[in-house]
Amino acid sequence: MKKQLLAILLLISPALVLANEGGANLDKAQIDPANQESLQRGARTFVNYCMGCHSAKYERYNRLARDLGISETDVIDNLIFTGAKIGDTMKIGMQSKDAKKYFGAAPPDLTLIARRRGADWLYTYLRTFYLDDSRPFGVNNKVFDKVGMPDVLWELQGWQKPVYETVTDVNGNKHQKLVEVKLVRQGTQSPAEFDRTVRDLVNFLTYMAEPVKLQRQALGVKVLLFLFVLFIITYLLKKEYWKDVH
Numbered sequence: 001m002k003k004q005l006l007a008i009l010l011l012i013s014p015a016l017v018l019a020n021e022g023g024a025n026l027d028k029a030q031i032d033p034a035n036q037e038s039l040q041r042g043a044r045t046f047v048n049y050c051m052g053c054h055s056a057k058y059e060r061y062n063r064l065a066r067d068l069g070i071s072e073t074d075v076i077d078n079l080i081f082t083g084a085k086i087g088d089t090m091k092i093g094m095q096s097k098d099a100k101k102y103f104g105a106a107p108p109d110l111t112l113i114a115r116r117r118g119a120d121w122l123y124t125y126l127r128t129f130y131l132d133d134s135r136p137f138g139v140n141n142k143v144f145d146k147v148g149m150p151d152v153l154w155e156l157q158g159w160q161k162p163v164y165e166t167v168t169d170v171n172g173n174k175h176q177k178l179v180e181v182k183l184v185r186q187g188t189q190s191p192a193e194f195d196r197t198v199r200d201l202v203n204f205l206t207y208m209a210e211p212v213k214l215q216r217q218a219l220g221v222k223v224l225l226f227l228f229v230l231f232i233i234t235y236l237l238k239k240e241y242w243k244d245v246h
């Protein structure tokens with residue numbers, strides 16, 4: 001029986017490993033991919049604040065309508081500002097070579113960004129821009145040092161200042177280390193409201209990076225349940241067969 005138990009544990013271990021991902025010093029995004037209202041708010045923030053520079057060229061507007069539970073007319077009225085048609089992908093007008101000239105780095109397409117960076121990184125990144133006079137746009141970022149992106153959400157969040165700590169390395173040299181960023185002037189949203197705005201936005205970015213994730217996970221659970229039931233039946237059957245032999 002121990003062996004069977006081990007087999008089951010091995011079967012579900014990938015799920016346990018995946019549940020454990022995420023790095024040090026990142027704030028937890030705690031997104032809820034099943035919450036459609038959160039995804040809708042995230043989509044709205046995305047088209048309003050991000051699509052000036054970033055495209056999402058592997059996502060179509062009509063797919064967005066279907067997955068987020070909004071009508072195509074609502075998408076056309078509230079989410080399309082680029083003159084695109086409902087069947088188009090979420091492209092933008094800015095050319096990447098022009099963007100490179102303006103910002104020093106081209107803003108990457110964001111359809112798959114959540115797969116590369118993970119939700120916690122994005123959640124931390126979008127909330128930790130801080131004032132830094134040495135940078136071209138006057139801001140730097142806690143998890144993306146010398147970032148080329150301006151602090152586009154500053155009106156909502158307000159301004160933040162860095163807090164440093166002096167640390168001594170193994171050679172006895174002292175360094176200034178950024179430990180946190182502190183709000184010095186609040187924007188139009190309170191810190192809790194702003195966290196929610198960013199959580200919704202990250203939820204949306206995560207959805208875009210893997211639109212079928214919810215279905216896939218639901219299917220996975222069903223498959224595991226099926227295997228479990230099958231295991232019990234097989235085990236009883238085996239007992240029945242071998243009953244007379246012993």
Ligand code: HEC
Nearest residue numbers: 049050052053103105106107108113146147148149150152
């Ligand atoms: C004014 C133009 C502009 C706007 C608006 C903008 N970004 Fe950016 N973004 C950039 C640029 C430029 C970079 C590249 C920075 C670099 O590589 O130094 C960037 C980089 C990023 C990255 C890091 C990509 C990587 O390399 O991992 C993320 C994530 C990101 N942006 C998300 C957003 C989100 C979400 C929004 C909307 C809230 C947004 N951006 C709005 C210009 C912009």
